Amino acid sequence: MRTTGKNIAAKLHLWLGLGSGLVVFIVALTGSLLVFEKELEPIIDARFHTIVPPDNAQRVPLDELVTTATTQFPGKKLSRVIIEPHPDRTVVVELQQSKKAKDILAVALDPYTGKVVEARQEQDAFFSVVLRLHRYLCLGDTGKIITGISCVSFLIIMISGLVLWWPNRKNAKQRFTVKWGASFKRLNWDLHAIFGFYVLPFVFLIASTGLIWSYKWVNNLLFYAFDGKPQTKREAPANQSSVSLKSADLLEEMYAETNRLLPHSGAITFAFPETDSLAVTVSKRNEEAAIDNIVDFLYFDNATGDLIKKRLYDGETRGFKARRIIFPIHTGSMLGWPTKIIALIVALITASLPITGFLIWWGRGRKKSGVVRQRSVEKTLPRQPQHNRSVVVAASNKLSEG
Template sequence: MASIGKTIASKLHLWLGLGSGLVVFIVALTGSLLVFEEELEPIIYAKFHTVTPPASAQRLPLDQLVTTATTQFPGKKVSRIEIEPQPDRTVIIGLQQSKKAKYILSVALNPYTGKIVDTRQEEDAFYSVVLRLHRYLCLGDTGKIITGISCSAFLIIMLSGLILWWPNRQNRKQRFTIKWGASFKRLNWDLHAIFGFYVLPFVFLIASTGLIWSYKWVNNLLFYAFDGKPQAKREAPVNPTAKAHKNTDLYEKIYAETNRLLPYTGLITLTLPEKDSLSITASKKNYEAAISNIVDFLYFDNQTGDLVKKRLYDDETRGFKARRVVFPIHTGSLLGWPTKLIALFVALIAASLPVTGFLIWWGKRKKTKKTVAPRKHASTRVPNPQIGVQNA
C-alpha cells in the first residue's frame, strides 16, 4: 500500500508540477518582490514620494493642494487623497477622468510649497505591474483563473512532495542535510527536496491564504468560520446633507478630525465616493499596532465635513478581524522585519522549486532515452523507470 501511495503521489507531483510550474515560478518570484514594497517604493520613486521639509514652514491646507491638482489637470475628478505622517513625504492625490474610470493619475505635491513635484499613471508603476503579474499574470479575469488553479495545484504538489520526501531508516540523514559537495544531479535533488521540506509549512500557509483572493467562496468560508455568515458588503453611508456649496476647508477639516479621533501615527487616506449621495471615507492605518494592517474607518459629510459614522477595528466582527490578518500573513508583514525576511526567503525558495523540479524530470527523461534499447525479440522487456524524486 505504501508503494502504491508513493506511486500516486509521484504522478501527481510530476504532472501537476509540470502543468503549473511556470505560473508558480512567476507568482512566487513576484511575491518575493512585493514583500518589501512599503520600504522600496519610496526609494525607487524618491522624487514622487519624498520632499525636503523646510525648517519652519507649515503644511498647506489639503484643499489648496487639491485645487492645484485639479487646476493643472482639468476634467479629472479627485478619487483619493493620501497623507503619510512623516514630514518628508508628499501628499498624493488620485485623479480620474470619471468616478468609474479604471485608471488613476496620481499627482504628488509638496505639502509645504503646494507645487506638483511628480505625476504617474498608477497602472504603469513598477509595483502595480508586479502586483498584476502576481495576482493574474496581467491577463485580467483569465489570469485570475489560471493563478487560482495553479495555486490550488501547488497545495497538492506540496503534500505529494512531503509523501515522496518522507524518510525511512536508511535515508533519514540524507532527507535533512544538503550535500553541497555532491554532483550537480544530487545537489539539485537536495535543493528541491530538502529546501522544499523546510519551507513547506510557510509556503503552504502563504499559498492557502492566497486562495482567498482567487475564490470568493474561500473568502466566505473564512467569514462562516468566525461569524457564521458570509462577508457583509462595506459601503460608505448615505450623505446626510443634500448637495450644496462645499466648505472651502472640507478636506483639511476631515484630515484634522481624523487625527483628533484617531491620535496614533499612520497613513490617512480620504476616499471620495463614486456617488455624491454617499459620504467621504477616511481610513487610517495604525503604524503603532502590534501587527500590521490594522485600519480604522470614519465617514464624513461630503459637503460640511462633519462626522457621520465611525467603524473602528475594535468593534469589528471576528470574521473581519481574521480577514484583516490574512493579508499580513500572506505577505509576511505580520510582525514587521522578522516575518518579512522569512517571507522573502520562503518566496525565493518557492520560486526555485519549479526550476529544480524540472531539472530532475529532464535528467530522468534523458537517462530513460539512453537506457531504452531497440526491441530485438518479442520476449525482450524494456524496464519502465519510475519518474519521481523519491528514487534520486
C-alpha cells in the first residue's frame, strides 16, 4: 500500500512538475523581484521618482500640479494623484488615455517647482511588466488561466514531494542535510529534495494566497469564512452638494484635511470618479502600523471639498481585514525587512526547484536509455559455445579447490 501511494505521488510530482515547471520558474523569479518593489522602484527609475528638495522651499499646491500635468498632456482624463510622504519624492499624476483601465500616462512633477520631471507609459514601466509576467505571463486572461492552473498544480507537487521526501529509519539523516561534497547527481538531488522541504511551509502559504487573485470563488470563500457573505463592492458615495464651481485649492484642502484626520505617516492617493456626481476617494497608507497594507479611506465632495464619509481600517469587517493581510503574506512584506528577506530566499529557492527537478528527471532518462542500449548490444553479440563455458567453470573450480 505504501509503495502504491509513493508511486502515485511520484507520477503526480513528475508530470505536474514537467507541465508547470516553466510557469513556476517565471512566477517565482518575478516574485523575488516584487518582494522589494517598493525599495527598488525609486532606484531603477530614479529620474521619475526622486528630486533634490531645495532648502526651506514651499510645496506647490496640488491643484497647480494637476493643472500643469493636464495642460501639458491635454485630452486625457484625470485618474489618480499619488503623494509620497518623503520630501525627495515627486508627485505623480496619472492620466487615463483611453477607455482601457490600464492605459495610463503617469506624469511625475517636482512638488517644489511645479515643473514636469518626466512622463512614462505606466504599462511599460519595469515593475508593471514584472507584475504582468508574475500574474498573467503578459498574456492577459489566457495567462491568468495558465498561472492559476500552475498554482494549483504546484500545491499538489508540494504535497506529493513531501510524500516522496518522507524519511525512514535508514535515510532519516540524509533527508535533512545537504551533502555538499557529493557528486553532482547527489548534490542536485539534495538541493531539490532538502531545500524543497525547508521552504515548503512558506511556499505553500505563498501559493495558497496567490489563488485569491486567480479565482474569484477563492476570494469569496475568504469573505464567507470571516463575514458569512461574499465580498461587497466598495464604491464612492454621491456628492452631497449641487455646486458646479470648484474651489481653486480644492485638492490642497482635501490633502490638508486628510493629514489632519490621519496624522500617521504614509502615502496618500487621490482616486477620481468616472463622473463628477461621485465623491473623490482619498486613501492613506499607515506606515506606522505593526503590519503592512493598512489603509484608511476618506470621501470628499467633488465640488466643495467637504468630508462626506470615513472608512477607517479599524471599522472594517473581519473579511476585509483578512483580505488586506493576504497581500503582505503573499509578498513577504508582513513585518518589514525580516519577512521580506525570508520571502526573497524562498522565492529564489522555489525558482530553482523546476531546474533541479528537471535535471533529476533528465539524468534518470539518460540512465535508462543507457541500460536499454547495453542490453540491445548484448543481444547482438554471439553466444559462447556451451563447451567453452564448461571449461571455464571447471578451471575455476580447480583453482578454488587448490
